[in-house]
Amino acid sequence: MSPLNLxxxxxxxxxxxxxxxxRREAFRYLLIxxxxxxxxxxLAVLLHEWxxxxxxxxxxxxxxxxxxxxxxxxRYYIFRSVDSNIYKQFLAFVAASGVFxxxxxxxxxVIHTALGVHYAITILFTLALSFVIKFFVQ
Numbered sequence: 691m692s693p694l695n696l697x698x699x700x701x702x703x704x705x706x707x708x709x710x711x712x713r714r715e716a717f718r719y720l721l722i723x724x725x726x727x728x729x730x731x732x733l734a735v736l737l738h739e740w741x742x743x744x745x746x747x748x749x750x751x752x753x754x755x756x757x758x759x760x761x762x763x764x765r766y767y768i769f770r771s772v773d774s775n776i777y778k779q780f781l782a783f784v785a786a787s788g789v790f791x792x793x794x795x796x797x798x799x800v801i802h803t804a805l806g807v808h809y810a811i812t813i814l815f816t817l818a819l820s821f822v823i824k825f826f827v828q
Contacts, residue, residue, distance in 0.1 A: 722763045723821070730756045731813050738809065745809035749798050753791045760787065794820050 730752045737748035761783045765776070794816050802812040 719764075722760065725763075726756050726760055727817055727821075729759060730817060731810070734813055735810060745802060746799065749809070749813060750795060753795060757784065757787050757791055790820060790824060 733755055734745075734748045734752040737743045737751055738745050741748075743751070761780055764783070765779060797816045797819065798809075798812055801807050801815065802809050807815075
């Protein structure tokens, strides 16, 4: 059995045993993941095409904006945790999320800058690859 098939079967089984509120939370998480993808790509394209920023800088800014966006959505919309210290949560989130964002940026630099692949295609590929990696890590 392939790892992907095993992960899918485990996810489906675990999904059936989740409470209704857990499933709602998972659905909200899926929505923010999609929103983050489109915000990241759209903001990078906007910053480069309309504002004239270099592709590398545009993608770096988009990654930072999306990381802050994700933190706020996860805190207030997905998990609805407002009782703990926001600064401690933010630092922990940045430490964990920063590793993935750094990896995404490094992959972007290698694929776009070193190999010469169009920046928008590189962003699509990088974000999709990152999503797959995060799926297996989490």
